[in-house]
Amino acid sequence: MNLYPINSGNFKLDGGAMFGVVPKALWQRTNPADANNMIDIAARCLLIEEGNRLILIDTGMGNKQSDKFFGYYHLWGNDTIDTSLKQYGFNRDDITDVFMTHLHFDHCGGSIQWNKGRTGYEPAFKNAHFWSNKDHWQWATQPNKREKASFLKENILPMEASNQLKFVGLPIGDTIKNSELGFDIFFADGHTEKQMIPLIHYKDKVIAFMADLLPTVGHLPLPYIMGYDTRPLLTLEEKERFLNIAADKNYYLFLEHDAHNEIITVQHTEKGVRLKNTYTTNDIFN
Template sequence: MRVHTVNTGFFKLDGGAMFGVVPKSIWNKSNPADSDNLCTWAMRCLLIEGGGRLILVDNGIGNKQDAKFFGHYHLHGSDSLEGSLAALGFHRDDITDVLLTHLHFDHCGGSIVREGDRLVPAFKNAVYWSNGRHWKWATEPNDREKASFLKENILPIQESGQLRFVEGDVAGAMAGVAPVGGFTAGLATVHDAIIPGLSLRLVNGHTDAMMLPQLNYKGRTLIFMADLLPSIGHIPLPYVMAYDMFPLTTLQEKKSFFEEAIAGDYVLFFEHDPVNECCVLERTEKGVRGGRTFRLEDL
């Protein structure tokens, strides 16, 4: 197995929304905001080569929305999905599987492109993977979250016939997870998803049934953190995004994951951190914090 970082560019989001109840006087030190209170964030994806397959985990915001939409998010930087794939020697037609952690627009917007008046899959030879619980959540959205679930990013995947669910495995994994005090105890895991050595962890605080890919790589456990931990700055327990649907569930999921990750010396891969690709966790007198940081290619 080989894995590669795929950078798709940067965008901006409100710093207060990204850090929830944490005061700006604290988070602004590590993630400085501009005059409009916006902070820069990456849209960093992962490419997995293995088992005769080429698997892309998430695909950024895409380019099919109008100028008014993109004006809210201030896209910048020289990276693009196509350019990053080309730098690795690949084209989007080489992708065999697109694994979508969840269906918010900054994670799945590159799934669909415009061809004239048609909306078609950007990866014409790929299977698109989601799970039934999250698909239902995204296609029947609540009023608070529906602005993040854009129909033009989602429905054409199903209409193309290229959509598959890992539903059976996810349902089986969840059946063994008992609720404790209204929270999920632990993080359900689906083993050997798509290829051997790739598992999916299910978390529910940010949005219902978000999937975190987990890899056995170079003798280490590598976790694609998606929006459970958008950046190294979100590691302290109270640092939970206002975007999260169930912030107390996120808090419990972080606590549970930290214990496991420290014990196993896991490598965390960040999708949104504007600077840091990977880190390991360490215990400090202030609690769990990010330890050594490094690029994926240096692992």
């Protein structure tokens, strides 16, 4: 197995929204804001090369939305999926599977693109299966009013129309062991219904792709929960349970949204689970 970080592009989000009820005086110590209260956010995806499969976890925002839309998110940097794939000798047509942790636009938008005539949409990975789960798919295609702005139909419905959509099974408990894609999946419902956290057994390590269960290092303290989460008290319980396991078993936590920290480990302290070590992807994957 080989693992590759795929940087799909950076953006900014409001720091207050990213930390919910936590005062700025506290969260800005780890996530400093600019003059507009915006903090740096990454969309760091992960490519798994295993046998004849190339599995891409999440795809970022993509590029098909309007300039007005992207104006809200202050894109920065030069990273794209295409340049990141090319760095490792791959292109979009090589991808066999796209696994989406959930269907919010900043995690799945890059899965679908305009067609050549810009008259409709088509899969951005023509040879890949797109993986979700039935409960989350129903949640995303029949969205509640609070999350509706995050579930964009142009990102989601073309996957079904393409006949490339597949669903992983749902767990008994909170974890699937050795899913159809060859890795374990931890399910979490606090951020959104049935978000999926891949647990990848790599050499002698477990790499946990944290998605929105732990967006950045700054979110390690349990009450530091995004304002975007639909069930924040449930997020608190799920995050506590997962971080305790991560500290006990020395998981390596791959941070999708932390623009400045790629992989971390955590440890038990008197204040709860806190940062142990920080690594680059080169440290762990090479």
